[in-house]
Amino acid sequence: MSAATRTVGDTLAEGAALQQRGRLAEAEAIYRGLLQRHPGSADALYRLGLLLAQGERLTEAVEMFAAALLIAPGFAPLWSEQAAAQMRLDRFEAAVVSYDRLIALRPDDAEAFNNRGAALLHLARPADALASFDAALAERPDLAAALCNRGNALLALGRVAEALASYDRTLAVQPNLAQAALNRAEALQRLGRPAEALAGYDQAIAAAPGLVNAHYNRGNLLQTLDRHAEAIASFDAALTLLPGHADAACNRAISLQALGRLDAALAGYEHALAHRPTMVSPLIGRASLLGMHGRYQEALDDYARARASAPDNADVHWNEALCRLGMGDFAGGWREHEWRWRTDWLRPAVRHYTQPLWLGETSLAGRTILLHGEQGFGDVLQFCRYAPLVAALGAPDGGATGAATPANVVLEVPYLLARLIRSMPGPQRVIARNEPTSEFDLHCPLLSLPLALGTTLETIPASIPYLAADPDQERAWRIRLAGLPGLRVGLVWAGNPRAGIPAASAIDRRRSIALARLAPLGAVPGVSFVSLQKGDRGAEAKAPPPGLALHDWTDELWDFADTAALIAGLDLVISVDTAVVHLAGALGKPVWVLNRYDACWRWLHGRTDSPWYPTARLFRQSSYGDWDSVIAEVAAALRERAG
Numbered sequence: 001m002s003a004a005t006r007t008v009g010d011t012l013a014e015g016a017a018l019q020q021r022g023r024l025a026e027a028e029a030i031y032r033g034l035l036q037r038h039p040g041s042a043d044a045l046y047r048l049g050l051l052l053a054q055g056e057r058l059t060e061a062v063e064m065f066a067a068a069l070l071i072a073p074g075f076a077p078l079w080s081e082q083a084a085a086q087m088r089l090d091r092f093e094a095a096v097v098s099y100d101r102l103i104a105l106r107p108d109d110a111e112a113f114n115n116r117g118a119a120l121l122h123l124a125r126p127a128d129a130l131a132s133f134d135a136a137l138a139e140r141p142d143l144a145a146a147l148c149n150r151g152n153a154l155l156a157l158g159r160v161a162e163a164l165a166s167y168d169r170t171l172a173v174q175p176n177l178a179q180a181a182l183n184r185a186e187a188l189q190r191l192g193r194p195a196e197a198l199a200g201y202d203q204a205i206a207a208a209p210g211l212v213n214a215h216y217n218r219g220n221l222l223q224t225l226d227r228h229a230e231a232i233a234s235f236d237a238a239l240t241l242l243p244g245h246a247d248a249a250c251n252r253a254i255s256l257q258a259l260g261r262l263d264a265a266l267a268g269y270e271h272a273l274a275h276r277p278t279m280v281s282p283l284i285g286r287a288s289l290l291g292m293h294g295r296y297q298e299a300l301d302d303y304a305r306a307r308a309s310a311p312d313n314a315d316v317h318w319n320e321a322l323c324r325l326g327m328g329d330f331a332g333g334w335r336e337h338e339w340r341w342r343t344d345w346l347r348p349a350v351r352h353y354t355q356p357l358w359l360g361e362t363s364l365a366g367r368t369i370l371l372h373g374e375q376g377f378g379d380v381l382q383f384c385r386y387a388p389l390v391a392a393l394g395a396p397d398g399g400a401t402g403a404a405t406p407a408n409v410v411l412e413v414p415y416l417l418a419r420l421i422r423s424m425p426g427p428q429r430v431i432a433r434n435e436p437t438s439e440f441d442l443h444c445p446l447l448s449l450p451l452a453l454g455t456t457l458e459t460i461p462a463s464i465p466y467l468a469a470d471p472d473q474e475r476a477w478r479i480r481l482a483g484l485p486g487l488r489v490g491l492v493w494a495g496n497p498r499a500g501i502p503a504a505s506a507i508d509r510r511r512s513i514a515l516a517r518l519a520p521l522g523a524v525p526g527v528s529f530v531s532l533q534k535g536d537r538g539a540e541a542k543a544p545p546p547g548l549a550l551h552d553w554t555d556e557l558w559d560f561a562d563t564a565a566l567i568a569g570l571d572l573v574i575s576v577d578t579a580v581v582h583l584a585g586a587l588g589k590p591v592w593v594l595n596r597y598d599a600c601w602r603w604l605h606g607r608t609d610s611p612w613y614p615t616a617r618l619f620r621q622s623s624y625g626d627w628d629s630v631i632a633e634v635a636a637a638l639r640e641r642a643g
Contacts, residue, residue: 008038008041008044012034012044012047014030015030015031015047015051016047019047019050019051019054024055027051028048028052031044031047031048035048042075042078045064045065045067045068046064046065046068046075046077046078046081048064049063049064049068049078049085050081052064053081053084053085053088058085058088059089061085062085062086062089062091065078065082066082069082073101074105076102079101079102079105080102082098083098083099083115084115086098087115087119092120092122092123093123096116096119096123099112099115099116099119103116109139110139110140110143110146111136111143112136113132113146114133114146114149116132117129117130117131117132117149118149120132121149121156124156126153126154126157127153127157129149129152129156130150130153130154133147137150144170144177144180147166147173148167148177148179148183151164151166151180151183151184152183155183155187155190160187160190163183164187167180167181167183167184167187168184170184171184176207177207178204178205178207178211181200181201181203181204181207182200182204182213182214184200185198185199185200185203185204186217189217194221194224197221198218198221198222201215201221210241212241212242212245213238215235215237215248216235216238216245216248216251218234219233219234219235219248219252219255220251223258224502226258226509228255228256228258228259229259231251232252232255232256235249235251235252235255236252239252244275246275246276246279246282247281249269249271249272249275250268250269250279250281253268253272253285256268257285257289262289262292262293262624265285265289266286266289266290268282269283269285269289270282279309280309280310280313280316283302283303283305283306283309283316284303284306284315284316284319286302287299287302287303287306287319288319288323288598290302291323291327291605292597292598294605294606296323296605300320300324303316303320303323314340314343315343317339317342318336318337318342321333321334321335321337321339322601325602326599326601326603326605327604327605328457328604330450330455330456335451337448337451338359338448338451340447345503346374346375349374351372351445353443355440355441355442355443356442356443357442357443357444358442358444359444359448359451360451360452360453360454364393364407364442365405365406366405367441368407368409368439368440368442369390369408369410369441369443370410370412370442370443370444371386371387371390371410371411371428371444371446371449372411372433372444372445372446373413373414373417373433373445373446374445374446374447376496377414377416377417377560377582378577378578378581378582380446381417381467381582382582383446383447383449383450384411384446384466384467385466386449386450386453387411387424387426387428388426388427388428388466389449390407390409390444390452390453391407391408391426391427391428392406392407393406393407406427409426409427409429410428410431410437410438410440411429411430412430412431412432412433412435412437413431414433415432415433415434417559417560418430418431418432419559419560419561420467420559420560420561420564420583423468423469423470423561424466425466460612462611462612462613462614464585464586464587464588464613464614465588467564467586467587468564468587469564469567469568470561470564473561473562473565474565474568477568477569480553481569481570484551485526486525486527486528486642487527487571487572487638487641487642488528488570488571488572489521489528489529489530489570489572489638490529490530490566490572490573490574490575490584491518491531491532491533491550491573491574491575492533492573492576492578492580492581493512493514493517493518493533493537493540494508494533494535494576494578495508495511495512495576495577496535497512510596511578511595511596512537512576513576513594513627515537515544515548515550516545517627517628518548519546519547519548520635521548521574521631521634522545522546522548522549524635524642525639525642526642527642528549528551529548529549529550529551530552530566530570531550531551531552531554532557532566532567533554534563538552553566560579560583563580563583564587567583567587568589571590573589573590573592574594574634575593575594576593577594577599577603581593581613584615586613588615589615591616591617592617592618592619592634592637593610593617593618593619594627594630594631594634595618595619595620595621596621596625597620597621597623597626598624599618603618608620619633619637
């Protein structure tokens with residue numbers, strides 16, 4: 001070696017020794033001094049790049065590696081280090097190119113194939129990533145990182161069972177690999193195996209207690225299982241590790257809200273927004289709470305911020321619609337309500353027709369329109385009242401009389417409602433869902449009719465009754481009910497749980513009660529109670545609480561027409577917010593509604609009456625979950641009514 005070469009080598013060794021001892025500034029000065037004397041030294045550029053990467057000066061590091069590669073393109077470690085720095089800078093396209101060059105030099109480098117696959121996963125190219133992981137495993141079948149990443153690619157491709165098998169192989173090779181345990185738990189959760197998934201998250205936490213996502217995902221799973229107190233504990237653990245985890249703060253607030261801890265939930269949403277001010281979920285959550293408390297303008301301000309952040313987010317528009325409708329702002333509410341079809345809840349129920357949707361823009365004179373029911377039985381019962389109004393729409397026919405040609409209306413409803421709704425006056429033809437329909441020109445969902453007809457709070461069509469029981473059935477029930485002394489009162493205490501729709505199930509848990517809660521009504525003298533409760537919860541009528549004598553003929557009620565005939569013979573219906581409320585209201589029967597604190601928009605805020613049903617009286621919780629005060633108020637009103 002020449003003296004000059006020894007001098008460069010000695011200088012590099014001195015810099016490396018300083019770098020190893022953590023004296024980075026001194027080492028950097030040595031490397032840069034060497035480069036001033038020998039600007040073509042690939043070794044010096046390489047060592048300086050390593051030092052800069054060690055100090056998190058990644059952009060400068062990539063520049064050094066790139067300069068070195070111009071001099072020594074065949075030096076594989078340079079491509080490896082450049083790719084690693086590019087990955088840390090989220091320059092994934094560039095990293096793939098670097099790994100390709102590295103693999104060309106070292107075609108058996110399993111780590112390079114694995115890292116290339118990781119970059120491709122970041123680029124949302126899971127199929128290409130899978131091929132890269134398979135190449136890594138062909139070289140090293142026991143490479144745990146590649147096995148785990150292969151599972152990630154399969155998970156991204158929706159091949160969940162195969163992903164689970166890959167995670168199992170990973171943990172067989174490296175049992176304490178926390179990331180594999182975490183991802184395996186996610187796969188189990190997606191396969192509908194929640195108990196095993198929960199155990200998997202616990203395994204990941206045992207292996208790495210500081211793994212934030214393990215605590216966070218565990219909380220999310222517990223939340224879906226309605227184990228909200230445990231979910232909050234998991235979110236707390238995630239937030240202890242990472243206080244700025246806005247998603248954990250938001251989901252923690254959702255669980256607090258589910259438990260009725262509204263003030264804490266509001267603070268939780270604000271915690272999330274302090275870290276991510278434009279995050280949509282906490283804006284929706286905070287707005288929903290503000291609206292629940294009657295702070296409508298603040299709620300609308302949050303919805304406006306959410307729309308500015310995510311203009312096409314259907315949940316924002318949908319929740320704003322419910323807020324506006326509950327306020328009585330029908331003009332803004334019905335318009336936003338059309339976004340419901342883009343939500344995860346209702347998107348599967350969209351009806352796809354070749355005929356155009358009608359929202360009131362064109363004349364219906366002489367045309368046939370299909371009106372179709374949507375959502376629950378109660379929604380159909382409430383909004384079928386619009387069918388005769390649509391049938392009456394027409395335009396001058398051009399003749400000497402200037403007469404109007406009415407629209408031809410076909411009203412499609414669920415089978416259990418069809419016989420009852422055929423009692424509604426008007427020229428419309430009522431068919432059951434899945435019955436063949438004749439040709440039609442236009443269609444409209446029932447809950448879009450208030451928008452199409454420009455309904456305001458003052459113009460709600462509330463002429464009752466608009467439905468009627470079968471006269472023969474009604475007479476038969478009146479004869480049977482005649483033997484009951486005093487006021488004859490129908491009771492409903494629970495709705496349809498709709499287990500397949502999580503959001504609807506959560507609402508049902510807040511609106512439904514146990515029959516035992518109605519025990520105070522049994523102390524009111526001069527009242528005979530009749531069960532109108534159908535479904536699984538109807539079994540509670542067979543063992544009513546002491547003092548509440550309850551007559552139960554629900555086994556004889558096959559459809560809503562049967563229920564209508566029984567209700568027609570009663571003096572009053574008392575019900576939680578279910579379809580029976582709408583049925584009684586449509587029949588013109590006095591109906592008392594037991595409403596949760598966060599009552600449905602249709603009952604409006606701060607009212608004890610309903611412009612939709614003139615015979616309805618509303619009893620609302622004064623605080624979240626407080627049914628006792630509601631039932632005490634109902635008992636007092638019933639005592640007065642019976643007296």
